Amino acid sequence: MPTLDQVLSGSQSERRPPYVVAEMACAHDGSVERALAITRTSSQADALQIQLFHAEELVVPKEVPTVRGFELAPESWKRVVQKARAADLDLWATVFDEEAVELALELEADVLKIHSTDLSNPFLLQSCAQTNLPLSLSVGGSTVSEIASAVRSLEDHGASNLVLTHGFQDLPTAPKDARLGFISTLDHLFPYPVGYQDHTDGGSDLAHTLPLAAIGLGAHVIEKHVTDDRSREGTDYISALGPEGFAQFVEKVNAVNGVFSGKRPDDFSEAEEEYRQSMKRRVVAGAEIPAGTTITEQRITLLRANDGIKANRLDVVLGRKSQRSLQPGEAITEDHLK
Structure with missing residues (x-):
């Protein structure tokens, strides 16, 4: 399995093993025990991704009570991170406000992710860039000019290790809306590795095959939603894989390692x-x-x-x-x- 350094280093054209990020999102439904169970589900990935936010800083007042129900206390997150580290997982943290950035640093996150929500948020971009941590920039639903502006802002504030992550979340995202071809466009336009965050219906075969196609188009990072039990139909379950499905998914990703090599002339196996x-x-x-x-x-x-x-x-x-x-x-x- 690849290391984070391998993902961030080397030329874009160099074929590296795919790096799998297990995205917990809000599938824990505010329960630390469920978050711990999802972390167990994620153990075969390369990284666990969590979301850190404060409802008052994220949504309009009438939505705060609902969103607050998905928050976990810092001490609960520390338990989750301890379990992730025991499973040898890197920690990626999606941060939605500056207090969340501080918590991510306290949790010793390896990567900060900037959600597409904040791609044009100059305050959060600056805050994340100044941590000197590698950053994953979600570019779903964003124009090329918006992406370029965000990248310039991050670079201007000291960021140099970036991953541009394509994909957006519908409920679920229809295959026709996946726009996998944009992965190649990003690879051509920017000097950074590209990732793909899949939000296909977790119960369909395409939940496995679209990410494999994304790898073929140049995605070095594959982000996949996970949950403890799909049948529970909890938050974010629609695009998520359960324990057995996620294990099978990682096995397939590892199986195709090397399949998409050969971009260099005469590079025979x-x-x-x-x-x-x-x-x-x-x-x-x-x-x-x-x-x-x-x-x-x-x-x-x-x-x-x-x-x-x-x-x-x-x-x-x-x-x-x-x-x-x-x-x-x-x-x-x-x-x-x-």
Whole structure:
């Protein structure tokens, strides 16, 4: 499994193993015990992502009572983080206000995520950038100019390690709205790794296949909602995978590691090199070629062989003389030629 440093370093074109972030969001429904259960579900990921917010700083007054029900106290989050660390998970924290940034630092978060809600919030962008932590910038529902402005703001305030995360949350997000092609656009426009946050119906096969397609399009980070039990139909369950489904998902992500390699020319795998060695036609003696004989088209043929000069180098064979007698069917090598 990749490390966070591997995600943030290296060229964009370099194919690295996908990094899986298990997104808890508000699936805990305000229960620390449920949050701990979701953390157990997330143990096969590379990172656990939590959301830190204060209702009064996030929504209009009439919605505060409802949203406050999804808050967890700092001491509860410390229990969650302790369990995540015991499972060797990195900690990503989505922060919605400056007090949340302070809590994330207290929890020793490895990455701060800036929700698309705050992509144009200059105060939070500055606060996050000045932590010097790696940042995940959610760009769902944002124009290229809005994204570019946010990136400039983060850079101006000292941020250098960014991940641009594509995707938005509907209930659930329809496949036709996923716009996976935008991953390649982000990869082309910005010098930072790109991630994909999937919000497809967690009960559909596409909840597994769309993220795999995103990896093929260049996503280095895959963010997936998790819950303790889908049948409970709690908050954020619609796009989430339960324990068994998430384990299967991570297994599939790991299985496709390497499938999308090959962007660099002639970057063959060991298996493809072996195929190349045995399947390409080579120059072979079509009849006996006595020593000292000039080799012509009439004396050779092109056949599959494990050694010998490849057919695309026929010009280095024709017109030259043989060093020794060659038997019919014998592959011709450089050592056979004067």
